[in-house]
Structures are given as structure tokens and as C-alpha cells.
Amino acid sequence: MVEFMEEFVKKTEVLSLNMLFKWDKEREYVERYSETTTGGLKNFFKSRAERGHSASNVVKIEEGGVVNKPAESRRVPSMKRRRAEAGGSGKEKVIDLTSNRCCGKEVSLEDVKLITKRQRRLHGYGGEEDLTSVWSEHFPISVVAEEHFQSKTDLDLIGSVDDLTRAQFMQVCAARLLCFGRYEELKAREEAERKKEESKEIQRSLEAERKLQVVNEQLALRDKEVEVLKSDVEQLKGKLQKLDKEKTELEARVIELCVEKKEAETSKENHGYAMLEIGFERARKQAEFFYLDLKFDNLDLIKVVHNGALVDDDEVDVEGGGDHDPQDGEA
Template identity: 65%
Template sequence: MKRRRAEEGGSGKGKVIDLTSSKCCGKEVSLEEVKGFAEKQKNLHGYGGEEDLTSVWSEHFPVFVLAEEHFQSKSDFELIGSMDGITRARFMHVYAVRLLCLGRYEELRAREKTAFFEGKKVQGLKADVEQLKGKLQKFDKEKTELEARVVELCVQKKEAETSKEDHGYNMMEAGFERARKQAEYFFPKLKFDKLDPIKVVHNGTLVDDEEVDLEGGGDHNPEE
């Protein structure tokens, strides 16, 4: 890593090891990935403390005693001794390579499982999003319907207020007409054709009620 960083002058390219020309890998590997691999392996390649002496990772685990008691079979030693050194070395090569293959297999399987569960999680989230979109559309529709209903109720309220005013005026006009007919009955010689239910006497003149300033007083008297 130091050599490559020096060669690259400390640039960003020094963060990648180019193995594209290698027949084994044929790709680029991040230095951070290499560093992370070593960091994660420290606990497996080292020794633990004294908390659990039965652990094979304990620095006090009697590995040599285990070998002495359980791996000293005479027949096994004779078998191993019958082989030459090169054959034993090649056997260890094969065994190591097969372990490497098994380790790589388990690593890829773990990544596939992680990717699978993440994919399932993403699919679940997408389904939740679609469900929320449907609810939002439903709420928007209900909101529009409620707004239209509010407008309709406002119109009905205005119509009811207008109807109430008209009803009050009709009641007043009917009462006025009844009073006028009774006045004609008692005073048949008088003319009541100039009577108007919406006019008042103001300053000696018969005027519309709207033209009178009620707060001004004057001779406005509704009873007249």
C-alpha cells in the first residue's frame, strides 16, 4: 500500500490495486476493502483473554495437550510417515485450497442472502409506498368531495338566510295588509292607498326606510 501510494504520488488512484492483468482475479480491488478484510479477521486470527478457558481461541487453551492425547494414533503416524515430504506438502496445498474454496462459497452465499433479504425489504417498502399512494389519492378524493360539500352547505345557508328574510318580510306585509283593511273598516271615508309597509315618516315626509339614519333620531317612529 505504501509503495503504490508513493508511486501514485498520493493521488486518488492509490486507493485501488489494479489486478486486471492477473489471471486469478482480473479486477480492481479497493485498498479500503483489503484493510477492512484484515480488520474483521483480527479476532479470528488472534487469541482471546482468560474469560473462557475452554475456548479454542483462548491463549491458555492446551492445544499441544490435545494433540498429544487425541492425535497420536500409531496407524495415522505410519500412514503419514509412509508418504514423502512433497506428497504431504501437496496434500496440505489441496486441503488449504479446498478450505479457501469453501470459505469463498460461504461468503458469496452470505452476500446472496443479504442481497435477497434487502431485496425483499425494498419490495416491502415499495409495496408500502404504493399502498400509501393509494390512501393519499383516496384522501385527496374525499377532501375534494368535502370541499364541494362545504360549498354546497354555504349556498344552502345563504338560501336559508335569504328565505328567512323573505319570510319575515312576507309576514310583515301580511300583518300590514290586515291592519290596513281593519283601518278601512273603521274609517271607510279615509283613503289608505298611499300606505306602504316599507316606508316610514321622517321629518314630516314619507320616505324609504333605507334613507333614514336610525341613529339620528328625528321624528322617525315605526309605530306610525
């Protein structure tokens, strides 16, 4: 196939991919490369001819035949191979890339699987629902590129630089796109973390408001209880004032009763003295009645006969003597 293409390019300046199907028996093999444009193939073979290379590498063997050997390409070891070389079993959850100059760290397989899961729809092809979608498996990408993105001016601009410059340009664009993609990914993660933190903050705020509401309800209940207690205190104060008044009245009454008692005791004592006086006067009058010749003017109610003389009753009590028997002396 490569030899045919090389010979055909030497004969003509125009190469149509549809013409390839006339000479190729394996149609499916060619269709896999149908996205290759005519201009791209021409530039490819032209640049190879300028560098002095043929379309295929010819290697001689002992029998004198030739075989087509594809150009050796620099293959980058896969992650699985890197893990195997690092002594992993292929089932580890962490990819060790600490020796890699690009990454220089360990990468979790969960993160890799998550990226693959998220990107699967974008890197695949859809069905036949919408044939105008660039994700449709029937969308003619090469035809659109041929018609709209292969102008002579653009081709001349691209062809005016060498392969190395074009390769560097694609590397720069890819690196910058990678930088932008990683930035957007980290930005999305930060936004998700920020929203998550805001959600937690809102939850904490709602919880604080709920607690504050409970505290306010408890304070309102306490205020009601305080009002009730204040009312009870006012009532108790009224009762206390009433009791104080009653106490004052009772104390005054007690004093009055004490005075009355004292007066009653004094009156009782005076009544006894009065009765004694009346009895003494009766006895004196009766003695005068029986003894008309005797003088009873010297008789004294508050005196007693002591040692042959009339003395006060207090003096007898102090000296400790007793009353004089009337039969021992004169009356």
C-alpha cells in the first residue's frame, strides 16, 4: 500500500483518497485512515523526499529479499508497565511516579479512574440520533476539514515552516491546553470545595439560629416565670404589710392587756387592803362596843405589837421577830 502511494505521488500532483479504494482489497483498513487529507499526504511525502527518505524503510535479508520495516518510534511506558517495573502487582491503588521528571509524585488510581469515567462520553462517539453532531460516528470530519480548514493561504503558511517548527507548535498548544485544562479542573474543585464549605457554613448558621431560637424561647419562658414571681412577691409584700400591721396591733393589745393586768393586780391588792381596812374598822367598833371604858384611838392597821410596843410591819420583817401576844401585855 505504501509503495503504491509512493509511485502514485510521483506521477501526479493530486491524490484522492477515494481512488485508494480501487486498488486496496482491505477496505476497512483504509477507512480507518480516511481522516487523512490530500494536502497532508502531499506535504508528508514532499517533506520526506526533501530529507532524502523513502516512504518505507527497506531492510535486506540473507535471501536477498526486502521487507517493509516501519520507522521506530519512541514509545512511552504505560502506567501499568511503570508500576510493574517499580515492583507493583498491577492492582495497587497508587501509581508511583516519583522517579518521573514530569509528575514526580504518587497518583491515586481512583483519581485516574474518575477522570476516565467523566471523560468517557466526551471522547466517544454517539449514535445516529443527530448526524450533524461532531460526536456522531457518521460525521464527516475529514470532509469538513478539507472544505473549511484547508485554504491555500493556511496551507502555504503551514508549509512555509519545517516539521520541527510544526511539531513544536503542536507541543506548545498541547501544553497550554493542558495548563488551561488543569487550571479549570482545579478551579472547579476549589469551587466545589467552596460551595461545600458554604453549605456547611449555612448548616452551622441554621444550627446556631435554631439554638438561638431555643434560647430565646427559654428566655421568654423565664421572663414569664419572673413576672409570675414578681406578682407573687408583690402579693407576699401585701400580706407581709398586713401581717406587720396586725403584729403592731397585737403588740399594742398585749401592752394594753399588760396594763390591764397590772391594774387588775393593783386593784386586787388594793381591794384586799380595803377589805382589811373594813374588817379592822369593824373589829375596832365592836371592841369599843364591848369595852366602853377603853380608848381605841391609838389602834393602827399597818402596825403590829412587837416587844411591848407598836411598830411598823416592815421593821418586824427586817429584824426577824414575831408578833407580840396580846395576853402578855396590855392592849
